[in-house]
Amino acid sequence: MPADLSSVIAATAQWLLRAYPPERGALSGALAEAQCRQAATVAAWLRYPTALDAGLLDVVGPGGSGRLDWVTGVDAVPGEDAGWRTWVDEVVASWAACLLADRGLAVAAIATVTGSVHAAGLAPDFRRLADPDRRDRQAAVLLRHPDLLSPVADLHRADLLARLGGGTAQAA
Incomplete structure (x- = not known):
């Protein structure tokens, strides 16, 4: 049975959303959150x-x-319960930033985890990550911008490339 990573996933996704906010509107927010x-x-x-x-x-x-x-200049909101921030994983955030900015890396990473213990018994659909449509890209324009993501992505990009077999990918 796979271990539960939901707290780290939720907190890290929340951090990415706050650091790189989506376009205004409920649909854009939902599409960016899904990505x-x-x-x-x-x-x-x-x-x-x-x-x-x-x-x-x-x-x-x-x-x-x-x-x-510190790297992004993001500040906690005064008075906010920031307990969720303790569950953010820096490496996971960096790797997620790499995947959001580079379709080739996203495809390679998805292929790697598809047969993992975490995916056992599931049919994960990572289509919004690997093949975002026009509306997905529009909703998450900051989340998909390689230059904006680079301060975070560059923190642990080398480790991600090593984990994926040392290959390099081209941005799509």
């Missing part, structure tokens, strides 16, 4: 490929959003 969740899911499954890895995360914790906040 963030898919990217964070694939990144978390790559980062913690086994149930043991995910279980160790529960023991040591993911590290929080402190460095990411």
